Amino acid sequence: MTTTIDFLSHLNPSQRQAVEHYCGPLLVVAGAGSGKTRALTYRIANLILKHRVDPENILAVTFTNKAAREMKERIQKLFAEQLAMKEYGQRLDLLTEYQQMQLRSQVYKTTIKNLWCGTFHSLFSRILRFDIEKYADEKGRKWNRNFSIFDESDVQTVIKDIVNKQLNLDDKKFDARSVRYAISNAKNQGFSPQDLEREQPNYRGRVISQVYSCYQDRLAENNALDFDDLILIPTRLFQQNEQVLGYWHRKFCHILVDEYQDTNRTQYDLIRLLVTNGEDRKSEWEWRNRSVFVVGDADQSIYSFRMADFTILLEFQNDFGDGLPDEDTRSMVKLEENYRSCENILQAANELIENNTQRIDKVLKPTRGAGEQIYCHKADNELEEADFVINQIQTLKHQNPELDWGSFAILYRTNAQSRPFEELLVRNQIPYTVVGGMKFYDRKEIKDVIAYLRAIANPSDTVSLLRVINTPRRGIGRTTIDALVNASQQLGTTLWEILSDETSVNTLAGRATKGVNNFAAMINRWQEQIATIPVTEMLQGILEDSGYVQDLMNQGTDEATDRVQNVQELYNAALQFQEENEDVTLQAFLQSTALSSDLDNLKEGQTAVSLMTLHSSKGLEFPVVFLVGLEQGLFPGYRSLSDPASLEEERRLCYVGITRAQERLYLSFARERRLYGSREPAMRSQFLDELPEELLAQQRKSYQTYTKSASATRGQQQTKQNWHVGDRVLHKTFGIGEITHVFGEGNKVSVAIKFSSLGQKIVDPRVAQLQKV
Numbered sequence: 001m002t003t004t005i006d007f008l009s010h011l012n013p014s015q016r017q018a019v020e021h022y023c024g025p026l027l028v029v030a031g032a033g034s035g036k037t038r039a040l041t042y043r044i045a046n047l048i049l050k051h052r053v054d055p056e057n058i059l060a061v062t063f064t065n066k067a068a069r070e071m072k073e074r075i076q077k078l079f080a081e082q083l084a085m086k087e088y089g090q091r092l093d094l095l096t097e098y099q100q101m102q103l104r105s106q107v108y109k110t111t112i113k114n115l116w117c118g119t120f121h122s123l124f125s126r127i128l129r130f131d132i133e134k135y136a137d138e139k140g141r142k143w144n145r146n147f148s149i150f151d152e153s154d155v156q157t158v159i160k161d162i163v164n165k166q167l168n169l170d171d172k173k174f175d176a177r178s179v180r181y182a183i184s185n186a187k188n189q190g191f192s193p194q195d196l197e198r199e200q201p202n203y204r205g206r207v208i209s210q211v212y213s214c215y216q217d218r219l220a221e222n223n224a225l226d227f228d229d230l231i232l233i234p235t236r237l238f239q240q241n242e243q244v245l246g247y248w249h250r251k252f253c254h255i256l257v258d259e260y261q262d263t264n265r266t267q268y269d270l271i272r273l274l275v276t277n278g279e280d281r282k283s284e285w286e287w288r289n290r291s292v293f294v295v296g297d298a299d300q301s302i303y304s305f306r307m308a309d310f311t312i313l314l315e316f317q318n319d320f321g322d323g324l325p326d327e328d329t330r331s332m333v334k335l336e337e338n339y340r341s342c343e344n345i346l347q348a349a350n351e352l353i354e355n356n357t358q359r360i361d362k363v364l365k366p367t368r369g370a371g372e373q374i375y376c377h378k379a380d381n382e383l384e385e386a387d388f389v390i391n392q393i394q395t396l397k398h399q400n401p402e403l404d405w406g407s408f409a410i411l412y413r414t415n416a417q418s419r420p421f422e423e424l425l426v427r428n429q430i431p432y433t434v435v436g437g438m439k440f441y442d443r444k445e446i447k448d449v450i451a452y453l454r455a456i457a458n459p460s461d462t463v464s465l466l467r468v469i470n471t472p473r474r475g476i477g478r479t480t481i482d483a484l485v486n487a488s489q490q491l492g493t494t495l496w497e498i499l500s501d502e503t504s505v506n507t508l509a510g511r512a513t514k515g516v517n518n519f520a521a522m523i524n525r526w527q528e529q530i531a532t533i534p535v536t537e538m539l540q541g542i543l544e545d546s547g548y549v550q551d552l553m554n555q556g557t558d559e560a561t562d563r564v565q566n567v568q569e570l571y572n573a574a575l576q577f578q579e580e581n582e583d584v585t586l587q588a589f590l591q592s593t594a595l596s597s598d599l600d601n602l603k604e605g606q607t608a609v610s611l612m613t614l615h616s617s618k619g620l621e622f623p624v625v626f627l628v629g630l631e632q633g634l635f636p637g638y639r640s641l642s643d644p645a646s647l648e649e650e651r652r653l654c655y656v657g658i659t660r661a662q663e664r665l666y667l668s669f670a671r672e673r674r675l676y677g678s679r680e681p682a683m684r685s686q687f688l689d690e691l692p693e694e695l696l697a698q699q700r701k702s703y704q705t706y707t708k709s710a711s712a713t714r715g716q717q718q719t720k721q722n723w724h725v726g727d728r729v730l731h732k733t734f735g736i737g738e739i740t741h742v743f744g745e746g747n748k749v750s751v752a753i754k755f756s757s758l759g760q761k762i763v764d765p766r767v768a769q770l771q772k773v
C-alpha cells in the first residue's frame with residue numbers, strides 16, 4: 001500500500017522497526033527527543049492502516065490529558081492526509097478548507113473517537129463506568145456507575161471529620177495529613193484496611209486502619225472514589241472477576257504506554273493483568289495478534305514522590321518477554337538520534353546526566369548543528385531575573401520574525417516562582433499561558449486572600465465576603481448564609497450591614513451565630529486599621545487571624561504546601577508594591593493586583609509564551625527555553641541536598657528541562673531571592689557547575705550586550721542626535737515603546753516614550769538603558 005509507505009518514510013530505521021513491530025512485547029528505550037512519542041503515535045496509525053486493527057482494540061496510555069489530545073490530533077492528521085490522497089489524489093493542504101474539515105471530521109468519526117487514548121486515571125475511570133457494579137470490596141461495599149471522583153480537598157474534609165468527630169481521636173497525633181498519606185500509601189500498595197492492620201500491628205497501624213475503614217464507608221455512602229481507587233479498584237476487580245478481566249483482555253489486543261519510566265507498581269499490575277489475562281506467561285501462539293509496546297527513558301523518571309519506579313522499565317523484558325524466542329533482539333529497540341535539540345544543548349544535557357550514578361549509559365547523537373551557545377545569566381534578584389527573561393524574549397522575537405510567542409517557554413521548579421514573570425508579561429502586554437496550572441492571580445488561594453483584603457477595603461463587596469465567610473471553615477453553613485443574604489435582599493441593605501449588626505446575626509444565624517460574629521468582628525478590626533498600617537502588615541495579620549495559612553499547613557499535602565508558597569509569594573508582591581509605588585494604600589494595591597490579572601488578551605488563534613513547572617514540561621518542546629531559579633536549595637531543592645537519591649531525581653528533572661529546548665537555552669539564577677518576605681542570599685546551583693564550561697556563553701554576556709550599548713552611549717557625551725522622535729526603543733522594564741519627545745541634550749537628555757501598555761513615561765535614557773530596536 002503506497003500510502004502507508006509514505007508516512008513510514010518520516011522515520012529512521014530503528015523507529016521504523018518499532019513502528020512496524022506487530023505482535024509480542026516491545027520496549028523502546030531512548031534519551032530525550034529521540035522520537036519515542038513519534039514512534040508510538042505512528043505505530044497506532046500503522047496498526048490501524050496496515051494491520052486493520054479496529055481502533056477500539058487499542059489502549060494507549062499517555063502521561064497527561066494534553067499529551068493524549070496531541071496524540072489524537074497527530075493521528076487524525078496522518079489519516080486525513082492519507083484520505084486526501086485516496087479520495088482527491090491531492091495533498092491535504094492543497095484542498096479547500098471545507099474539504100479538509102470534512103476529511104478530518106470523517107476521520108474523527110470513524111477512527112479517533114473509538115481510540116482508547118488517555119491517562120491511566122481517565123482510561124480506568126472509563127472502564128469503571130462500565131463495570132464497577134460487578135465489584136464489591138472486602139466488606140461487600142458497592143458503588144454504582146454514576147460514582148463521583150473526590151478531589152484532594154474533599155478527601156481531607158472527610159478524613160478530618162472521621163478523626164475529629166467520628167472516632168474522637170487526638171488530631172495532633174493523627175493529623176489528617178499523615179493519616180491521609182498512610183491511607184494513600186496503603187492503597188497504592190493494594191492493601192485493604194485489614195491488610196494494613198496485619199502489616200502494622202502496632203497501635204498507630206491499628207488506628208489508621210480503623211480510619212481507613214471508616215473512610216471507605218464514607219466513600220461508599222457517597223458513591224464516590226478517590227484518585228487512588230481509579231487504579232486500585234480496576235486491579236481488584238480484574239483479580240476477582242475472570243469474566244470482566246477476560247473481556248477487557250480480549251478487547252485491548254494492543255496496549256501502548258508512553259513515559260513508562262514513571263509508571264508505579266499498581267499501574268504496572270493493571271497493565272500486566274490486561275496483557276496476560278492473569279496468566280504467568282504467554283506462549284508465542286497467544287501473542288499472535290496482540291502486543292504490549294512501551295516507551296521510556298529512565299533518565300527522565302521524575303515522579304518517585306508518587307511512587308513511580310523506573311526499575312519497572314528496566315524489568316520489562318523479563319516481565320513480558322517469556323515464551324518468546326530471541327527475546328533480546330525482538331523485545332527491545334534503542335533510538336540513538338536526537339531530532340529535537342541543537343548539539344550544544346544536547347551535549348550539555350548528556351554531560352549533566354552523566355553525574356548520576358543510578359543509570360544505564362546510552363547513546364544520544366545529535367542530528368542538528370551546534371547551534372547557539374547556552375547563556376547563563378546571573379541576576380541580582382528574582383525581579384531582575386524576570387526582567388532579563390522578558391527582555392530577551394522581546395529582543396529575540398524582534399530579531400527573529402519566524403518566532404511567535406508560542407516559541408518561548410519559561411520553566412521553574414516551584415509554582416510560586418511564576419509571579420514576577422507573569423507581572424512583567426502583563427505589563428508588556430505579552431500573551432502567556434500557565435501550562436498544567438493556573439495563572440498566579442487565578443489560583444484559588446490567591447483569590448481567597450485577595451477577597452479578604454477586598455472585603456476589608458470595601459465591605460459592600462458581597463461577592464468577596466461570601467467567598468471568605470466560611471473559608472477556612474468556621475461552621476457557617478449554607479442555610480445560615482442563605483438566611484443572611486435573604487435578609488439583606490429583603491431589606492435592601494448590603495450583606496455587610498446585616499453581618500456587622502449583632503442583633504440581626506443573633507436572630508438569623510442560629511448555631512452559627514458565634515462564628516458569624518467572630519468573622520464580622522475580625523473584618524471590622526482590620527477595617528479600622530486600613531489607614532494606619534501598611535498593606536504587608538495587614539496581609540500578614542489577616543493570614544494569621546483568619547487561620548487561612550494554618551488550615552493549609554494542617555492539610556500538609558504537596559498541593560497545600562504549594563498553596564502556602566503562593567500565599568507567601570503574594571506577600572512578596574505586596575512588599576514589592578510598597579517599594580515601587582508612591583500610593584501604597586490597600587486600595588491601590590488591590591487595583592494593581594486586579595490589573596495584573598486582568599489581561600486575558602489571548603485571542604482566537606494567537607500564540608502565547610508558556611510558563612510551567614519542570615514537571616509539567618515533560619514530553620514538550622520549544623524553540624527557546626528559559627530555565628530559571630538555578631540556585632542551591634531551590635533547584636536542587638533543599639530536601640535533596642542531603643539525600644543523594646533525591647538529588648539524582650532533581651538532576652533528572654534538570655535533564656528534562658534542558659532537553660525541552662530546540663534552538664536556544666537560557667539558564668539563570670539570582671544572587672539574592674526574596675523568600676518568605678525577607679531577602680536571602682542565594683548560591684548558584686551545582687547543576688550549572690556540572691555543565692561543560694565551553695558550551696556556556698560567558699556570564700551575563702547576553703545581558704551585557706544591553707548594558708554595553710547603554711554604557712557606550714553613556715560615555716559618548718550623549719547628544720540629541722542619539723534619540724529621535726519616532727524611534728522605537730526597548731526599555732529594560734517597560735518593554736518596547738516609541739519616542740514622542742526628546743528634551744535637553746548631552747548629559748541632561750531625557751525622552752518621552754509611549755508604551756502601548758503603560759501610556760507615556762519620561763525617562764533618562766542612560767538610567768533606563770534604552771536600546772533602539
Ligand code: ATP
Binds near residue numbers: 012030621
Ligand atoms: P521526550 O523524551 O522528551 O518525550 P521523545 O523521544 O518522545 O522525547 P518526540 O517528542 O517523539 O521525542 O520527538 C522529538 C522531536 O523530534 C519532535 O519534534 C519530532 O517530530 C522530531 N522527530 C522525531 N523523529 C524524527 C525523524 N525521524 N525525523 C525528523 N524529526 C523527527
Ligand code: MG
Binds near residue numbers: 036037038619
Ligand atoms: Mg515523548
